[in-house]
Amino acid sequence: MTIERVSMGTCAVCGTDLPAQRGPRARRYCSRACQAKAYRARQEQRTSHRATAADEQRLAAEYDAVPSRQLADSLSLAAGRIAGALTTGQAADDHDLGILARIPVVLTARAHQAAALANALPTLGPAPTVTVLKLATPPEPDKSSRDDSAPTLTTAPSAPRRTRSPQTSRDDSAPLPTWDTTAIKPVPQRLPKKRAQALVDAAELVRAPDYRDSHTWILRSGDTLLGYVVPSYGGTSRSGRNGWASRLGGSPGPRCRSRDGAAVDLAARWLRVVTAAPNRTLTGDN
Template identity: 55%
Template structure:
């Protein structure tokens, strides 16, 4: 049976699926405080690195490693036997690794900066030495005018790139201007002799067919005859049906509520745009009423408003 790591008493039976680690809250708090002291010792040892180096300055690294191994062995034996750890061993385990790590960092030499051949080093007042490319030597027999420096390859290359970009920008601007220019043969305007004379119809743009606003009754009846009721994509939420003929949507048929039935419905109605029709007892009746209202709407003569000049 498992025992408490703090006091050594046998652990009681667990109350849930997770096994107990301590016999009581007091032992749990004691173990927590011990862990906090151990963490604080480690943090203090890491912060007091210069003092530790001065303290163990005369002790060789091999002797420190032997002390660390001996303290770790004693600590492992105490844990195996179910006893509490010794504070001296914990102190050694916290301080000696810090000393060894600091000695290792100081023993590793810093990598020196490598300077490539053909470069010169320059040192500023606020920074380390930096490498800069050396200026190319002038070829013998090539003189330069007084007060002027010899052009480098970078300057020549930059000037060539600027010329190419300027030529490309000019060509692009010409193409845009050619595309945006108006047609050389504009459509002739139709002159009106008098304000009282009826204006001639302007030619329709290409691809647009002139259609009257009023739909013939025969065509409207054909559309209605081919119409059918289909479920709305969100029928489970809004309980609506769509009255459509091919790709033409005539309207929507939805239930009305307010009855005494279990579902609360008391009929059906058709919705054409933002207006609702009369309440019908069946869904097909509401669809027929919606189709009749749609026919009256599309076959009605558009009204014209006369305004004075």
Template identity: 50%
Template sequence: MTTCPVCGGALPAQRGPRARRYCSRACQAKAYRARQRQDQEHRVATGEERELLEAYAEVPAVELADSLAAAARRLAGALNVGLPADDFDLGVVARVPVVLAARARQAAPAAQALHGIPDRLQAPTVTVVDLVAESAPPRAAVQAPPTESSRDDSMLSSPQPADAPKKTAPARRRRLSQKAARAVAGSARLVKGADHRDTHRWDLIAEDDTVLGYVEPSYGGTGRTGRNGWNYRLADSFMVSGPYKTREEGALQCALAWTRVVTAPVRRTLTAD
């Protein structure tokens, strides 16, 4: 290949063992954004909901909603100042609503069957006002405890077979002390990711090979490369923070965020035996 696939210009002379594919960093960034845009259009096409649900199966709905709100705010801020939108934020805005809508459609039949909603209330001709008026008690009537069994009551009162397996609580996240967390974060180092050639991603890895997070370039600047800093995200999180001026600053903020997460108190959840 002797010409740039983006602008069609001649490629400069080869200086190292690897042949150059683009004539400049700007064309390289433009090609990267084009690949990201094509990937987003492919993933949100009709019939790709199942693939998206599998990709984000381990991400809670609340975390998806938070990341969607953060991406929308960043996009709005970029539009207000006249800067191009970040490709990652565009991907979040395009994919997360599809995942949330698909989960809601899947949960709707199960919720209706659980609470025993009559078929007449499921008809499309019934409005929200009619449902509220029908379910509201008379003003003069004395308020009494609801007679309809709730979801928790049905779980506690239903008899369990003698040979039924016992429910076990999910594994809890192990909380670290401040000293232990700082020791792990202080020993972390930046290593090029497996797809560094295409994404320029760096992995923040501790001495025991634990991946704390990732540091990636943030695009949307007006310079020749199109970058405006570096973003980071934790290994087990979907949210992105940044941009920061240097890669080292992004790695430092990633290590601090990981320390805050692993030293935070573990939330207790109620489980039924």
């Protein structure tokens, strides 16, 4: 039984029939000689439409009378025709390939000339002038006219001025209100929340008059005393302190790690107490 080979096409160079396909890739040439001949033809076609740097001046002189806008339009039309030919699988026209090779060189040469001309033009307007003023040096005092017979006053060096922190600059010796004379007592009295919050926002933490002995701080807002912040003891440190606690009237608060934390807890407790409704008895007293 004889198996006949079916021809898969003709050679793109010599036109002879191609042998049957033996692999996944289709053959286009019948031999290595035709393949090399096609390669040389493609190289010659690329070289014939390629403009070198030496041809830049010649092409610029050749298209000197053609406006740049017209050259750009011709380049756009030629590029569109080449793209259409490539889309349909046809060969590009040699005239369009020549335009595609020459016109960009001409436009590039004109751009370089315009840039060089712009750099060579002088700057418009006079250059700014800077005037340097030399200040006269004051004359030195005449040392010979100094009265050396006058006694020299010797002043003792002044002691460095000691700056005090804002915390200690307050007048802690001023009389502080007590629970009997404070403007607002820490008892349930249905105080408006806005007024109570304004007092809390304006509150400040100051030292008590007996701070050196008790280490007590007072939280007050104007003539209203909110409460006390006292150290909490029972720790293992040398002083025995383990934090700070707030005191609202006779009610102690929870232990806090810092003095500011105890002051915040005291302000929150005072706000809840004074804005609460008073407890009414059968006789109508609080």
